[in-house]
Amino acid sequence: MWHLWAQVDREPQTGDSGRDRGNSSARGQPTGRAIRASVAGAVQGVGFRDATRRRAEQLGVLGWVRNADDGTVAVHAEGPTPAVEELVAFLRKGPRGAAVAEVSVEDVRVEGHEQFAVRGVSAGRFVVQEHAATTHHFDLRLEVAGVMRSWAVPKGPSLDPSVKRLALHVADHDIEHNAFEGPTGSGGVAVWDSGNYEQGGRVPWPEALDRGHAVFVLHGKKLEGGFALQRTGPEGSSQWLLVKRRDESARPGSDVVSEQPASVLSGRTLDQILREGS
Numbered sequence: 001m002w003h004l005w006a007q008v009d010r011e012p013q014t015g016d017s018g019r020d021r022g023n024s025s026a027r028g029q030p031t032g033r034a035i036r037a038s039v040a041g042a043v044q045g046v047g048f049r050d051a052t053r054r055r056a057e058q059l060g061v062l063g064w065v066r067n068a069d070d071g072t073v074a075v076h077a078e079g080p081t082p083a084v085e086e087l088v089a090f091l092r093k094g095p096r097g098a099a100v101a102e103v104s105v106e107d108v109r110v111e112g113h114e115q116f117a118v119r120g121v122s123a124g125r126f127v128v129q130e131h132a133a134t135t136h137h138f139d140l141r142l143e144v145a146g147v148m149r150s151w152a153v154p155k156g157p158s159l160d161p162s163v164k165r166l167a168l169h170v171a172d173h174d175i176e177h178n179a180f181e182g183p184t185g186s187g188g189v190a191v192w193d194s195g196n197y198e199q200g201g202r203v204p205w206p207e208a209l210d211r212g213h214a215v216f217v218l219h220g221k222k223l224e225g226g227f228a229l230q231r232t233g234p235e236g237s238s239q240w241l242l243v244k245r246r247d248e249s250a251r252p253g254s255d256v257v258s259e260q261p262a263s264v265l266s267g268r269t270l271d272q273i274l275r276e277g278s
């Protein structure tokens with residue numbers, strides 16, 4: 001079943017269409033072969049995914065590998081046909097320690113991946129801090145390369161995929177700041193949500209962020225599932241949009257900010273924190 005996580009990697013990338021790279025022809029039309037494979041047996045374990053990624057990189061095959069919920073290992077592979085076939089042969093044999101029972105392969109559309117990634121693994125922490133300052137906003141922070149990349153979202157995140165929320169790219173924050181909650185000189189901060197996230201998309205991070213389009217999956221206490229951050233201005237612009245992806249965790253019509261206002265650290269609302277102090 002190709003559901004949430006398959007869609008997260010299938011996102012069309014705006015601002016990306018005219019370029020020629022990787023396994024695309026000069027017209028931007030992908031060439032070669034793409035397959036989805038499902039590998040059954042005693043295959044789930046870090047060794048299988050890492051070995052698959054290494055073999056794919058040796059072969060120049062792009063895509064991803066992940067452990068699926070049903071105990072199989074799922075693979076998307078695309079590239080020159082002989083290289084993809086070599087990778088399928090590798091999957092049928094499996095790395096040392098794995099016992100492959102069955103591999104099913106279906107041809108799919110070439111998606112234009114620029115990396116071979118291990119999916120379904122945490123890329124780091126995320127936090128959303130509600131912040132009363134000169135303006136009231138929510139700071140979405142994603143851990144990337146040892147710092148928290150940050151966007152100020154005036155109206156806060158939404159689980160409704162039809163809602164596009166303005167997100168202003170702001171300065172990186174230290175990871176240590178993630179747990180900060182309490183009054184500040186000019187207002188205060190509440191930890192509105194926190195958890196881990198997975199990176200998605202066809203472009204490796206942090207380059208995806210540099211190019212202004214990043215897809216990711218949040219595993220928070222309130223926020224769950226795929227999201228996209230899309231820069232709307234030219235390179236260097238601070239204006240982005242935060243949008244919930246259409247997946248099984250989407251909640252059309254909902255307003256998670258008003259429905260679940262309390263801090264995930266203390267259970268207090270930001271108003272209570274401002275009144276009571278730390």
Ligand code: MN
Binds near residue numbers: 131133137138139152
């Ligand atoms: Mn802020």
